[in-house]
Amino acid sequence: MAQKPSIPKGTRDFGQIEMARRNYIFDTIKSVFMLYGFQQIETPAMENLSTLMGKYGEEGDKLLFRIQNSGEKAALAPEKGLRYDLTVPFARYVVQHREEIAFPFKRFQIQPVWRADRPQKGRYREFYQCDVDVIGSNSLVGELELIQIVEEVYRRLGINVCLHLNNRKVLAGIAEVIGAPDKMVDITVAIDKLDKIGVEAVNAELAERGLSAEQIQALQPILNLSGTTTEKLAALRTILAQSETGLKGVEELETLFGMIEATGVKLNIELDLCLARGLNYYTGAIFEVKALDAQIGSITGGGRYDNLTGIFGMPDVSGVGISFGADRIYDVLTELELFPAELQSATRVLFATFGQAELTYALRWAKALREKGVAVEVYPEPTKMKKQMGYADDKKIPFVAIVGGNEMESNTVMLKEMGSGEQKQVTIEELCTIL
């Protein structure tokens, strides 16, 4: 045989079990999105390069896959590229269709994206993103609903999580009140190491990052924040008294925590001032969700942004969104063995037959069962029983209904439960009840 064909590095085939599991994740997430009135859109895999270029920084431009028409135009420079994320196409969609859209616009989108990254473990050149956003409203109900969605999605998937919550305005306020407004990111990154390296080492790092001794001194109340969320917020109010932005951030957090309590959210939520995700992008709330029982980093994240569509000339469109990391959720569900066993096989029973007449008999039974909504297969040939049983084994089908002359005469099948190996003769009514 010729050399086995292969696929481009960094891409994947998804076989039947992987697909069933991926569909389980996406369907779960989708059904929760829909409970909150979010609606799905899809955009083309290819966008004009003018839409994509310059939106992801210089590094990002290099990671775009460009598309060449074949045929006569092959010599021309590419004008199209593959979608790099779902955010820029979403912004392009909103601007292009703004007359048809009812704002606030609640949309979700589940599609693959492509990046010419160096492939490595857990990093692919084609992977799905799963984004949900509400745009065109400043209301913190957006933040609340995303938190409720996180709660419900992970409740349904059975994953224990903690949602880390921060607010970019609070971080900006901190930098402002200690007199280092340009050091917001440095401060946040250094604080993030507090648990790991201790307060002395953090202070040393802050000095290294160019903060003066007074500034570091002024920051100590932040490093020493403790107590309940309410207590922390109260302390922040005092510390940030001189920063309008900072106080606005505290107020947003207070309002949001108020709504969280009023609506009985049970999710584990932690006010986390170290959360530095997307600071050159987010303008209000910042979210990150971590699985408590798996060492895998963030499995969902997002935040509030004030200018999604500015890049396409439509300013002042505020929104808030989060993105579910399907590949990481897949890994967590695998590690914790949380995928439902039914995903192994949709087929409940395989009919295995000893001859042509039995095959026709089985096809009639199969029809009756399918009409009741039971997924059924009929082994297509009355071949060796071992081969037919092997097929059920390989596909992890839980029951085999064996049909020979005796069964046809008595209008039954011999039902074998593949797990236990137990067999019994059953009528079609009995079979329906069992399945």
Added chain:
Amino acid sequence: MAQKPSIPKGTRDFGQIEMARRNYIFDTIKSVFMLYGFQQIETPAMENLSTLMGKYGEEGDKLLFRIQNSGEKAALAPEKGLRYDLTVPFARYVVQHREEIAFPFKRFQIQPVWRADRPQKGRYREFYQCDVDVIGSNSLVGELELIQIVEEVYRRLGINVCLHLNNRKVLAGIAEVIGAPDKMVDITVAIDKLDKIGVEAVNAELAERGLSAEQIQALQPILNLSGTTTEKLAALRTILAQSETGLKGVEELETLFGMIEATGVKLNIELDLCLARGLNYYTGAIFEVKALDAQIGSITGGGRYDNLTGIFGMPDVSGVGISFGADRIYDVLTELELFPAELQSATRVLFATFGQAELTYALRWAKALREKGVAVEVYPEPTKMKKQMGYADDKKIPFVAIVGGNEMESNTVMLKEMGSGEQKQVTIEELCTIL
């Protein structure tokens, strides 16, 4: 504002209603596939060019979109291309994963494909294909199940269809017995015009296509075939008595029609010797499904092939498959107004509020309703009532629950049915019952 951004020609954005409708089509088809034990796979959007080139003829090679890595390698010739159909990636998948696959392999695949075709009405450069195949078995149970799937899919979608059935071996047999084995396609194409242009004109065309007077004479019994399917098959048996291949084809058709009858298939099925679809590819059954109440051509088609994986060095893998044309099914459902009204909006009720306290009250009700599985939205701000109602109108949400001070006091909402404009005050229990 800057110039509106746009998408590459021949590509489409799918908005919320289009997506809901497309999902309805795909979910319907998928759930029927699964009743028959077919399982989903996905392959990457990009394949190695070596996998794609030479598989679609010279014309096809020109229509491949090639992919260029950005960055330093830009100068090199592209090594990857976008998927052009689902068949070649499927063949590649089977050969690459043959050790893991349980044969007969029943798979379906619903993914976009890309072709650098000249865009025109109804022809896109990105479109979804929806293929279902069983490979690794010669059994006609494959053909039967695909026919049953067609019946059930279109029953669920509410589209009246006729399935046209032919067999490539019968066509080859006809060409053989009239002594023109190389003229199979010419004969089939000419016969196809019988209804439109009459027997004289068909005979003239056959002469033009190089058939001798005797050959045309010998073909007349085929042109005159009439009666029931059983009668036609009996006549073909006589006509094709000298062709082994032809008789094999008749036998396949007889067996298949026997199983169709034995399993009570109600689908409108027509033996159609003019069906010339994919003759350089199919080796047995050929299917084509037409909507009876819409002028749109074929909405599903397929057939039996004997050598899917030969192109990748794995010979003798027989299979049978069909492909559902999602765009055309979409058009038929639109034309015949068969899309369920619920697809307009998943959200059943919008809460509209007069103030901040009412908003919190509405968020609590929303939580309770969502816990019962009802899709609910809360307008995120207590803004002008007209604006909130306009949002419900735009999103075609059937009910609005209005919350003011009175409602909060009496623990109710004022429920407005948007269609009739009727309003009444209801408790949460009453609301649950109505929704």
